Amino acid sequence: MKQWWVRALALVWALGGVGAAPQAGAQEAAAAPLKLIRIGVATGGAGNPVRFGGSSASIAHAEGLVEEAFRPDGVKVEWIFFKGAGPAVNEALVNQQLDFAYQGDLPSLVHRANGVKTRILLGTGVRSGLFLAVPPESSIRGLEDLKGKKVALFKGTNLHLAAVRALADKGVRERDVRFVNLDFATSHAALVNKDVDAAFGYVGLFDLRDRGLARIVWSAAEDSFKYTRQAALLVTDDFATRHPAAVQRVVTTFVKAAHRYSDESQRAALFDQWGKAEYPAAIWRNEYIGQPLRVRLSPLIDPFLVESYRASARTAEALKLVRGRAQIDGWFDPRFLDAALTELNLKGFWPAYGADGRLLTH
Structure with missing residues (x-):
């Protein structure tokens, strides 16, 4: 993309x-x-x-x-x-x-x-919601744990800036994270295959969660509306x-x-x-x-x-x-x-x- x-x-x-x-x-x-x-x-x-x-x-x-x-x-x-x-x-x-x-x-x-x-x-x-999902067995518990991690993000969309703003408020700079530019479908596949450590995404991540393929560890709306899209x-x-x-x-x-x-x-x-x-x-x-x-x-x-x-x-x-x-x-x-x-x-x-x-x- x-x-x-x-x-x-x-x-x-x-x-x-x-x-x-x-x-x-x-x-x-x-x-x-x-x-x-x-x-x-x-x-x-x-x-x-x-x-x-x-x-x-x-x-x-x-x-x-x-x-x-x-x-x-x-x-x-x-x-x-x-x-x-x-x-x-x-x-x-x-x-x-x-x-x-x-x-x-x-x-x-x-x-x-x-x-x-x-x-x-x-x-x-x-x-609109923004979520962070990780593999079920991951030790990542929130945004603060993403330093040095490989994270899928659909760049150029309204997820991009919302994710960066939320990370910054948690003390995580964009250069602290190894972002991989993937669209939603590819991001989900990469998360399931463990090609990435985490993925920012939209409501489609609930489907992975409900099938036991991922855990959602952070929600923008539950944190603050200022991190929503x-x-x-x-x-x-x-x-x-x-x-x-x-x-x-x-x-x-x-x-x-x-x-x-x-x-x-x-x-x-x-x-x-x-x-x-x-x-x-x-x-x-x-x-x-x-x-x-x-x-x-x-x-x-x-x-x-x-x-x-x-x-x-x-x-x-x-x-x-x-x-x-x-x-x-x-x-x-x-x-x-x-x-x-x-x-x-x-x-x-x-x-x-x-x-x-x-x-x-x-």
Whole structure:
């Protein structure tokens, strides 16, 4: 998977000015009716038709909600899945092949730091779990025990920075660990075969645990929300400028999906739906134990989400994963979300969290 990361970086660096100014013919394009909306998804998904889980974006996709919203106008909606995850989405953004993108923080920061113009519209997939798994007989008990160990990590994704931040707070520097860049499937195989001493991963690690092939020795959410992973829905600046009404319709559709499944009575239905994608429903139930749906499906652009991106920007710069620091100011565009919350009478429905990861009280 490393080639995706390298190729995406090279393309973004080479075309750092993409999106800085309208291309030739943009005025004509602005006058033309909208016929197609292209949404990039930073996962390969699973099944036929392809599905993915873990966010309000996956709900909107599985239920065809965006397609339904635009069907009266004859606008086609195309969801494009990328096995190369966030870095591959960046490549498509550079090549102007997407209008919207569901993507984690690190790859988003990469394209932001290098001049690709996007706007963050809402959170979708916030406070997602990050876990550390080890072979059953391992003596590793936590993050502090990883010094000198060989650890699998899907670099270039939003797991990367979250893992590095958590390690740093435990006194473990990135250079203290022998990281191996592996995607999730390869990482799981390496862990089972004992080719690595440990692996950072997502909910798929529960499957290994339940089969007796691994132990999970650390959970970000149980430690602190500041170590969890964030993802968001972005739109290209060009598309938002030319089609603001369409952007509003997409955002409102996502908010409706998040609202419907933030109801605890929908918990079983939600996991059953996600269970048709990469992981079975039982895995999602494990991930969400003790976590209210309103907390995990929140679309809010609150201080927590903004500060998470700021912290990730600092870490990415320190690790030289980006050329300079991505500017967070002016990136989040809450106007569409605010309009949707007002229209749907959902102001105050989702809990807001502070920059420190703690619940804000009013």
